[in-house]
Amino acid sequence: MAAAIQTLTARLEAITTEMAQLTAQNQKLAADVQTLNVQNSQLVSDVQTLKTTSFDGSVYTRWGRTTCPQNGSELIYAGFSGGNAYNKNGAADYICLSGDPLWGVYDDSAQAYALKIYGTEYEFSSQFSDGGARFFGQNLHDHDAPCAVCRSSRPTTVMIPGRNQCYPGWTMEYAGYLVSGLDIHAAPTNYACLDANSEWEVGDGESKDGKLMYLVEAACGSLRCPPYVENREITCVVCSK
Known part of the structure; x- marks a missing residue:
């Protein structure tokens, strides 16, 4: 009899110990569930924030102008179109230099192996006797090309060559004509979209060359x-969305 009671007592103690362990595990699981609920609530809040957040937009250069279109775009800075001289090897890109430069360490003596950067001139009279007026409404020949770096409120911008209107669903930033340097010149060149309403600095019509802009024409063959x-x-056309 005493042995049976001892056995039952041992079993009861074992069951009590197991129940205590299960209770502790249940409490831990409840705490884990609570933590997951908090994390899930935070994720739901983050998703909602992303849905309602306006992203920072996108940046593009408006060649030939000093302002940005009034369509949700803002001016970052206006300046001068520049690049490598047309008759020298070196960099290919047109670049929009700030109109109010700041200097770091400098040496004003000429360096034999420094690549120079020049202003950019419209060079249209060699192609058209009216200096491009039929395209731009005025004779731009030998005038210096300004530029403006703009920030669109829309997150994506793209330059589309071969069109002067955006595809449906996109907003036009500006439209114009494709320009580049000439293939007979030493300097490599890229393409840029020159605004159809281009401007210039008053009184800058003297021919000083530098980086040059010519209109680009289609050549049939491999181009359909x-x-x-x-x-x-x-x-x-430069479009945003």
């Missing part, structure tokens, strides 16, 4: 015609 047309000037 139609839709393109031999020798026709290529339009361009």
